[in-house]
Amino acid sequence: ILDIFRLELFVCNLMLRHAGRDPHIMMLLLLFVEQILAILVVGFGFWMSTHNDECRRSLTIPVMGLGGVIFLMSLAGFVGAWKNISCLLWTYLIMLFVVLVAIMVFTVLAFIITNTGTGHAVPGSRYKEYRLQDYSSWFVKQLNDTDKWTHLRSCLVKSDDCNSLSNRYKTLKQYKLAELTPIESGCCRPPAECGYPALNASNFDLSYHPVSTNVDCKLYKNDRFLRCYDCNSCKAGVAQYMKTEWRVVAIFNVILFIILSFVYFVGCCARRHAGGSDSKVPRR
Known part of the structure; x- marks a missing residue:
């Protein structure tokens, strides 16, 4: 300088x-x-x-x-x-x-x-997953603020980030080869470590018992208004976007x-x- x-x-x-x-x-x-x-x-x-x-x-x-x-x-x-x-x-x-x-x-x-903060490779897929603890404490504090996240969550639910996945990727092969955005990867699907088989780009078979103790595995739902919007992986996806x-x-x-x-x-x-x-x- x-x-x-x-x-x-x-x-x-x-x-x-x-x-x-x-x-x-x-x-x-x-x-x-x-x-x-x-x-x-x-x-x-x-x-x-x-x-x-x-x-x-x-x-x-x-x-x-x-x-x-x-x-x-x-x-x-x-x-x-x-x-x-x-x-x-x-x-x-x-x-x-x-x-x-x-x-x-x-x-x-x-x-x-x-x-x-950076993405972690998912075996057999082109997209990456993100972990909230990898990001700066300032980002984590902002995203863990209840009022701010409630507003952001409602906004994400209204967006087409998750709802349009099944229309864009007709087959599971297309879905796995897709380069999902951080928000699509974190908010629209459960973490790969949960072990839920994908039925299509928008739904997963939740009858399987999760093989991971990650709390996000229990938070994920196929409901379009729930998805993984309350997951730490979703907050991590937003953190990556903000970064x-x-x-x-x-x-x-x-x-x-x-x-x-x-x-x-x-x-x-x-x-x-x-x-x-x-x-x-x-x-x-």
């Missing part, structure tokens, strides 16, 4: 040397680019909302909100640079600094909590942080350059 900051300082000083006597031109250009970037951030949040159902939109609103804040902030900075209003420019730089710190803190935490979503947003934030920090350093250099230029103007 320090190397990136040094590079950005070098580049911004180099740019200002070629910007002529008025550094505001460079500042206006960068603020305009920042407004476009803010629109792209909002667009990224909108894309996340269209590719997920209402059950899995935990980061959609924060991402779109961040884009809105960046847009309003850059708009204030643009007006300040255009009209040469120092208080607006300083307000913009302070707000941008706060946003950069917030992005950095969130990104670091996101990488920390998504550093654990993937958070990791994507974290990588996006790294790119956003680099771009915004460059704009911030250029803005600081521009203000310093402008202040130096103003002090050299002879007073009458």
Whole structure:
């Protein structure tokens, strides 16, 4: 990170040397680019909302909100640079600094909590199973919260994740060769260790006594409103989905942080350059 900051300082000083006597031109250009970037951030949040159902939109609103804040902030900075209003420019730089710190803190935490948890291979199948204890304590705490899980569970029941499996996979061979999503694997079927034979993609023969002491074996039911929605394996599937979503947003934030920090350093250099230029103007 320090190397990136040094590079950005070098580049911004180099740019200002070629910007002529008025550094505001460079500042206006960068603020305009920042407004476009803010629109792209909002667009990224909108894309996340269209590719997920209402059950899995935990980061959609924060991402779109961040884009809105960046847009309003850059708009204030643009007006300040255009009209040469120092208080607006300083307000913009302070707000941008706060946003950069917030992005950095969130990104670091996101990488920390998504550093654990992965799928376990199921013999004879292409899909994987997930275990709740493999994931970070923060994810486990969120998913074990009764109120939050009750809401999420009701949402999962209404979704087509489990109900559409029998329509998509007509035979057991197709089902075993399918690459099920973490939620389909954890919420729509009992863990493989239970030993229940599959009748089709949606139902299992529960007359067999489970060969495992896993509590999920007794919780699973063929009822479309029950399935394995109360199982730890279902929570683990949701945790895996959340991990993937958070990791994507974290990588996006790294790119956003680099771009915004460059704009911030250029803005600081521009203000310093402008202040130096103003002090050299002879007073009458």
